[in-house]
Amino acid sequence: MSHAFEGMNERGPFVGTRKPALVPVASGRKATVLFDEEAGALIIAKGFAGFDDADCLAALDAMEQAEGWVWDGRLRYIVFDLAHERAKEPARPSHFDQLLYAYANLILRAPVISLAVARGDLSGSDLEIALASNAIIASSTARFTLPRSLDGVAGRLLAGKMREDRAVALIERGSSYAASDLVCERLVAEVHAPGDTLAKARHWMHMTGRKHNAAYLIYRAQRVVNPVRWSALTQ
Numbered sequence: 001m002s003h004a005f006e007g008m009n010e011r012g013p014f015v016g017t018r019k020p021a022l023v024p025v026a027s028g029r030k031a032t033v034l035f036d037e038e039a040g041a042l043i044i045a046k047g048f049a050g051f052d053d054a055d056c057l058a059a060l061d062a063m064e065q066a067e068g069w070v071w072d073g074r075l076r077y078i079v080f081d082l083a084h085e086r087a088k089e090p091a092r093p094s095h096f097d098q099l100l101y102a103y104a105n106l107i108l109r110a111p112v113i114s115l116a117v118a119r120g121d122l123s124g125s126d127l128e129i130a131l132a133s134n135a136i137i138a139s140s141t142a143r144f145t146l147p148r149s150l151d152g153v154a155g156r157l158l159a160g161k162m163r164e165d166r167a168v169a170l171i172e173r174g175s176s177y178a179a180s181d182l183v184c185e186r187l188v189a190e191v192h193a194p195g196d197t198l199a200k201a202r203h204w205m206h207m208t209g210r211k212h213n214a215a216y217l218i219y220r221a222q223r224v225v226n227p228v229r230w231s232a233l234t235q
Contacts, residue, residue: 031055033062034081039205041077041115049084051125056095063102070110076212077205078106080129081117081198096125097233100153104132104228111216113208117201118142118179119194124154131157132228134219135189137204138179139197144187145176153233160226161187 030052034043044059062078069075080103106112116133123145130136130144131154147154150167159167162185170177170185182188192200208215 031058033058036202036205037074039077039202039209040073040075041079041202041205042075043079043081045081045083046126047083049120049124049126050090051093051096051099052090053093053095056093056099060095060099060102063106070112075112076209077113077115078103079115079117079201079205080133081119081201082122082126082130083117083119083198084126092125097153097230100125100128100132101228101230101233103129104157105223107134107216107220107223108227111213111220113212113216113219115201115205117198118144118188119197121145128154128157131161131187134222135204136187137190137192137197137201138182138188139194140179140191141194142179143176144179144182146171146174148175156232157228158187160228 030046030048032045034045035041036043042062044062103114106114113135114133116130116136118130118136118138119142121143122130127144146158148171149155150159150164150171166185179188179191183191190200190204
């Protein structure tokens with residue numbers, strides 16, 4: 001793949017830059033990228049609901065390069081900052097399954113923990129990205145619109161986060177949940193005030209980074225026990 005984000009090379013993103021840099025993918029696309037050197041985090045920020053194929057290919061490219069950056073200790077986290085407000089989601093792009101599969105299983109290939117920062121209303125592909133993450137940190141105003149059953153992609157990802165009977169019970173109780181409602185279900189790790197969520201997520205990465213190897217092994221073991229299989233995304 002061609003490099004979709006400027007400032008990246010085989011040594012790592014934004015080499016020689018002391019402060020985090022925000023680099024746009026391209027004019028008119030939904031995603032931008034930020035590398036947080038202090039946390040060792042590649043942050044893909046989305047200000048609009050859903051994905052298009054350009055977003056998917058750019059994120060895939062970033063993850064492909066990320067696997068080469070971890071071995072020198074520069075990269076420890078990959079983050080989807082889902083910062084959009086409630087909006088109608090576009091049609092599911094053709095490359096999204098490939099992105100979701102690569103993102104969910106990155107921890108099996110490299111010691112990189114995935115994190116979703118939920119700052120708006122999540123449904124569809126954005127919800128799937130969040131559920132495929134190793135951890136979710138959310139704004140108190142974020143809401144999660146769960147699938148109606150466990151048959152689809154989001155339902156399978158939800159069932160991979162908890163026992164199937166608990167997932168079914170959660171769906172049966174309602175379709176839309178505040179982030180605070182999902183802490184007790186261990187779907188959401190932390191909930192913070194609006195406007196403070198990304199900063200708190202960076203703090204979470206900083207604190208987790210002190211015991212990164214232990215956290216990585218725990219999250220990796222969870223993915224080994226509940227793998228995201230290609231067949232689960234395409235059937």
